[in-house]
Amino acid sequence: MSALDAAGVTLAATEGEVEGINLFIPAAYDIIWSAVVLAVIALMFKMILPKFTAILDERTAKIEGGLHKAEAAQAEADAVLAEYKAQLTEARTEAARIREEARTEAGQIVAEARTKASEESARILETAQRQIEAERQQAATSLKNDVGTLATQLASKIVGESLEDAARQSRVVDRFLDELEASSMTTAPKGK
Amino acid sequence: MTLFAATGEDGGFHPPSIAEFFPSAIFFEGTAFEFNRIMLVRVVAAAVLIALFVLAARKAKLVPGRGQNIAEMGLDFVRVSIAEEILGHNARRYVPLLTTLFFAILAFNITGIIPFLNIAGTSLIGLPILMALWVYVVYLASGIQKFGLFGYLKTNLFPPGVPWFLYVLITPIEILQVFVFRPVTLALRLTANMIAGHLLLVLCFGATHFFFFEATGALKAMGVVSLAAGFGFTLFEILVAVLQAYVFTLLAAVYISMAVEEEH
Numbered sequence: 001m002s003a004l005d006a007a008g009v010t011l012a013a014t015e016g017e018v019e020g021i022n023l024f025i026p027a028a029y030d031i032i033w034s035a036v037v038l039a040v041i042a043l044m045f046k047m048i049l050p051k052f053t054a055i056l057d058e059r060t061a062k063i064e065g066g067l068h069k070a071e072a073a074q075a076e077a078d079a080v081l082a083e084y085k086a087q088l089t090e091a092r093t094e095a096a097r098i099r100e101e102a103r104t105e106a107g108q109i110v111a112e113a114r115t116k117a118s119e120e121s122a123r124i125l126e127t128a129q130r131q132i133e134a135e136r137q138q139a140a141t142s143l144k145n146d147v148g149t150l151a152t153q154l155a156s157k158i159v160g161e162s163l164e165d166a167a168r169q170s171r172v173v174d175r176f177l178d179e180l181e182a183s184s185m186t187t188a189p190k191g192k
Numbered sequence: 193m194t195l196f197a198a199t200g201e202d203g204g205f206h207p208p209s210i211a212e213f214f215p216s217a218i219f220f221e222g223t224a225f226e227f228n229r230i231m232l233v234r235v236v237a238a239a240v241l242i243a244l245f246v247l248a249a250r251k252a253k254l255v256p257g258r259g260q261n262i263a264e265m266g267l268d269f270v271r272v273s274i275a276e277e278i279l280g281h282n283a284r285r286y287v288p289l290l291t292t293l294f295f296a297i298l299a300f301n302i303t304g305i306i307p308f309l310n311i312a313g314t315s316l317i318g319l320p321i322l323m324a325l326w327v328y329v330v331y332l333a334s335g336i337q338k339f340g341l342f343g344y345l346k347t348n349l350f351p352p353g354v355p356w357f358l359y360v361l362i363t364p365i366e367i368l369q370v371f372v373f374r375p376v377t378l379a380l381r382l383t384a385n386m387i388a389g390h391l392l393l394v395l396c397f398g399a400t401h402f403f404f405f406e407a408t409g410a411l412k413a414m415g416v417v418s419l420a421a422g423f424g425f426t427l428f429e430i431l432v433a434v435l436q437a438y439v440f441t442l443l444a445a446v447y448i449s450m451a452v453e454e455e456h
Binding site for chain 2: 022033048
């Protein structure tokens with residue numbers, strides 16, 4: 001640097017003062033070399049700017065593509081979610097329906113079973129009652145006969161008189177029993 | 193920065209002079225192709241600028257590396273903050289022009305503070321004039337291409353919405369604006385800034401050299417002050433270098449926009 005500077009200063013010293021206006025009047029060599037460097041720089045930018053522009057455009061496209069892809073994926077995910085939710089709702093409805101049906105059916109079954117059981121029990125009760133009634137009548141008849149025989153034997157023993165006349169005997173016994181029945185009927189509600 | 197080292201022989205402090213902008217020739221002395229120190233600085237600046245961008249472009253990928261990121265940031269600044277901001281949808285055509293202007297001016301300005309180069313390539317008026325002329329031709333051509341010669345002159349010299357009698361006042365001003373002031377101020381602003389910056393730095397560092405090596409006693413201490421000032425102005429020159437590149441490019445965009453837009 002010092003060599004160049006020294007040269008510059010020597011020039012200034014030898015040539016003396018340069019007119020100030022020269023600063024603003026270009027020399028021919030100044031213009032020519034300016035044109036050369038400026039042209040080279042302009043050419044350089046003319047050549048590299050399209051490359052940068054292309055890269056910029058490509059980047060924009062890539063980013064946009066990525067955004068589109070993400071959007072599509074999001075939409076797909078939304079659709080799947082909606083479908084899943086719909087299926088879930090459907091399944092829930094189905095389950096509720098089945099449960100309701102089962103409940104109704106169970107109710108029916110219980111009601112049916114109850115009806116059947118009560119019918120069965122009524123039938124059994126009736127049979128039993130009828131049987132009891134039959135047995136009671138049988139017992140009553142048997143008792144009536146036994147009582148008649150016993151009473152007759154007892155009476156004949158007591159009276160000492162043989163009541164051989166069957167008709168009379170029977171009449172006496174019947175009368176006795178009727179009285180007995182009548183008296184037991186009138187006293188039964190009180191006695192019981 | 194030791195521009196005045198050579199003058200030490202005869203002693204004393206030599207203030208910076210405009211002779212520094214006319215160094216002696218290296219090649220082709222006396223011809224139209226005379227190549228001197230400032231031309232060399234320009235070539236170096238251009239070479240570095242081109243090397244940086246070509247390197248960034250060559251390795252350019254979809255996913256940018258560090259260098260490509262920086263290059264893209266710079267290019268985006270011009271494209272978005274200047275071209276698209278000012279020119280809107282017309283911007284695309286002018287992006288190469290504005291990009292070239294911005295980075296060329298920045299590269300040629302910044303050489304003013306780079307050690308061993310130490311002078312701005314734009315401090316010699318030829319380059320700013322050439323760039324201003326380029327802008328001038330482009331905005332005139334764009335305007336005429338869009339509106340035709342008469343249409344362009346009519347919209348620019350007789351702005352609509354102004355009472356007709358004011359044209360007496362406005363039209364001469366507009367003629368001077370469009371055809372003289374705009375290109376001239378573009379070139380002058382840039383060169384004057386760079387010349388002033390260079391002279392300031394030379395003054396500071398020349399004084400520092402004088403104070404440290406030639407002055408005696410308490411005056412030596414003054415060297416610290418002038419050195420600090422030189423440091424401060426170096427930082428300031430970085431700002432000016434960027435700012436002037438921005439201003440030149442921004443105004444170029446504004447002038448083009450004024451030429452091609454329907455309304456002002």
